[in-house]
Amino acid sequence: MGMTMTQKILADHAGLKEVRAGDLIEARLDKVLGNDVTTPPAINVFKNMGADDVFDKDRVIMVPDHFTPNKDIKSAELCKCMRCFAKEHDITNYFELGQKGMGIEHVIIPDNGLILPGDAIIGADSHTCTYGALGAFATGVGSTDLACAMVSGSTWFKVPDGIKVVLKGIPGPYVTGKDIILHLIGMIGVDGALYKSLEFTGDGVASISMDQRLTISNMAIECGAKNGIFPVDEVTLNYISVTNPSRFSKGEYKTYEADEDAYESTIEIDLAEVPLTVALPHLPSNTRAAKDVKDMKIDQVVIGSCTNGREEDIKTAAELFKGKKVADGVRCIVIPGSQRVYRKALDEGWLAVFDDAGCVISTPTCGPCLGGHMGILAEGERCVSTTNRNFVGRMGHVKSEVILSGVPVAVASAVVGRVATPDEM
Amino acid sequence: MSVKGRVFKYGNDVDTDVIIPARHLTSADPKHLAAHCMEDIDASFVSRVSAGDIMVAGSNFGCGSSREHAPIAIKESGISLVIAESFARIFYRNAINVGLAIMECPEASAAINDGDEVEADFDSGVIRDITTGETFEAKPFPEFIKRIIEAGGLVQYTKLKSEA
Ligand code: SF4
Numbered sequence: 155m156g157m158t159m160t161q162k163i164l165a166d167h168a169g170l171k172e173v174r175a176g177d178l179i180e181a182r183l184d185k186v187l188g189n190d191v192t193t194p195p196a197i198n199v200f201k202n203m204g205a206d207d208v209f210d211k212d213r214v215i216m217v218p219d220h221f222t223p224n225k226d227i228k229s230a231e232l233c234k235c236m237r238c239f240a241k242e243h244d245i246t247n248y249f250e251l252g253q254k255g256m257g258i259e260h261v262i263i264p265d266n267g268l269i270l271p272g273d274a275i276i277g278a279d280s281h282t283c284t285y286g287a288l289g290a291f292a293t294g295v296g297s298t299d300l301a302c303a304m305v306s307g308s309t310w311f312k313v314p315d316g317i318k319v320v321l322k323g324i325p326g327p328y329v330t331g332k333d334i335i336l337h338l339i340g341m342i343g344v345d346g347a348l349y350k351s352l353e354f355t356g357d358g359v360a361s362i363s364m365d366q367r368l369t370i371s372n373m374a375i376e377c378g379a380k381n382g383i384f385p386v387d388e389v390t391l392n393y394i395s396v397t398n399p400s401r402f403s404k405g406e407y408k409t410y411e412a413d414e415d416a417y418e419s420t421i422e423i424d425l426a427e428v429p430l431t432v433a434l435p436h437l438p439s440n441t442r443a444a445k446d447v448k449d450m451k452i453d454q455v456v457i458g459s460c461t462n463g464r465e466e467d468i469k470t471a472a473e474l475f476k477g478k479k480v481a482d483g484v485r486c487i488v489i490p491g492s493q494r495v496y497r498k499a500l501d502e503g504w505l506a507v508f509d510d511a512g513c514v515i516s517t518p519t520c521g522p523c524l525g526g527h528m529g530i531l532a533e534g535e536r537c538v539s540t541t542n543r544n545f546v547g548r549m550g551h552v553k554s555e556v557i558l559s560g561v562p563v564a565v566a567s568a569v570v571g572r573v574a575t576p577d578e579m
Numbered sequence: 580m581s582v583k584g585r586v587f588k589y590g591n592d593v594d595t596d597v598i599i600p601a602r603h604l605t606s607a608d609p610k611h612l613a614a615h616c617m618e619d620i621d622a623s624f625v626s627r628v629s630a631g632d633i634m635v636a637g638s639n640f641g642c643g644s645s646r647e648h649a650p651i652a653i654k655e656s657g658i659s660l661v662i663a664e665s666f667a668r669i670f671y672r673n674a675i676n677v678g679l680a681i682m683e684c685p686e687a688s689a690a691i692n693d694g695d696e697v698e699a700d701f702d703s704g705v706i707r708d709i710t711t712g713e714t715f716e717a718k719p720f721p722e723f724i725k726r727i728i729e730a731g732g733l734v735q736y737t738k739l740k741s742e743a
Contacts, residue, residue: 191601191604191646192645192646192647194607195647198607199734202734203737203738204738220604221604221605228605229605232605277645278645279644279645280643280669282645294669295645295672295673296645296646296669296672296673296677297647297673298647298673298676298732298733298734299672299673299676299733301734302734302736302737306737306740344592344642345592345638345665345667348639348665348667348668349668375669378639378668380668437592524601524644525596525601525602543594543596543643543644545596545597545643546594546597546620547600547619548596548601552619
């Protein structure tokens, strides 16, 4: 049996010629990441360990994005703890509010050229798997793992089996990466890929933009996967040539190709058959075609997050909102995922479109995605959201509901006042 | 080592947002977290749980966010062991790293009832439902996890390694 892409990257980072699913390995890491919720506990562990310094100040990334701009005193203390540590240890990639390059971690890290194909990354955030879109191995861990990796620059992994996901053909109108990944999660369930890698391949990959690949890899965790990885192709190389021209031109990246017989199982998806998809409360796997749930009235729409707060998402939202109005009784919150996306939206006039449509525009933040702030739901309220989780209480009251969708369905829903598709606007 | 306690039983896909809702994550103090443990699916959990009790759940326990606050909240609430059909992988890692005992055992997960008195032995992997008299065998921990546990958790393990 051959090796998957993931297995090859892990083998290289463990200094091994070959690894097999189930092997326990110790792997070197290229980047180690934490945010304002997970880093402070890691800093505690770091101090309790008696550690003096991080393994490499250029390879540790810290992003205050969850409860920022600080929503209350406690969150201000968390951010201060991380900020002081970053200063003390001269962390190169600490991002501060308002700086160019700042925003939601999984939006800015790829965008700032910090990840290259073939890298191995862990982050104390479950959506660290986002970077698989670049042909890297990236997975989420907890704060203790983060602390230990900050010291050693390595961590342990159990080598995962791989599921090959063959994407064929071209998606229909308005169908985005979000619909593709929701569709897949609906097919296999929230634990359908538990402990395994999802490896995307097939002729359909070429038609999927980098922003959409990032959305797809972002939600690999929502079916239990350890990581979700894309092959490196022209789209990837174009992307890194812009985000990190110097390392790109020096060829400081590595591409891996899976062996044909490496996979435990295969799933085929005909992209033309993927409908505009929503996930109803309270699991991302509770999917339906959006056109089949048109009786669901809504109170709020959120467009943003590390899943759908990228340039292409905000651009799509602006194009669809142009000349339209948010329905009476609906609040629509648009959250560009980074300062760069925000600025682009300002320069291109997208912010004016949102404002004219009756949306509120927020500074980049995780905000309502995790029920933090900036759009919490009351009892009985229902929200269509481009985020990635619709668990009980995720966005506010235990008796509130979140429906996950891509950007086009979110905009249409805001305009129509219930779950809707763009052709109804 | 063995533990014995009364069972709190839950279903499949218990996610970290219900184990400890994000609105409580502005503090990582175990006591604060334990005070809100499970409140979104079982509001009376905190008032009913006593030290040594055991949690039994279905598949994919702990899915969702990477928050280590979740196993910490459960551990601090007094729960001595979580038995599930399967665990979400980040939760599995975190539980081990923070020293919350967990066992994967589909048979036990299916058969044990809420409120049963249960006893479990970590070395042999044997789980006994004292109320019904049934016994089950859990998958033993993989070797590397035993090594981390022997060292006293991932922190000690890393310390030992960096001194070696
Ligand atoms: S946007 Fe939501 S899912 Fe993404 S990192 Fe922030 S809280 Fe997590």
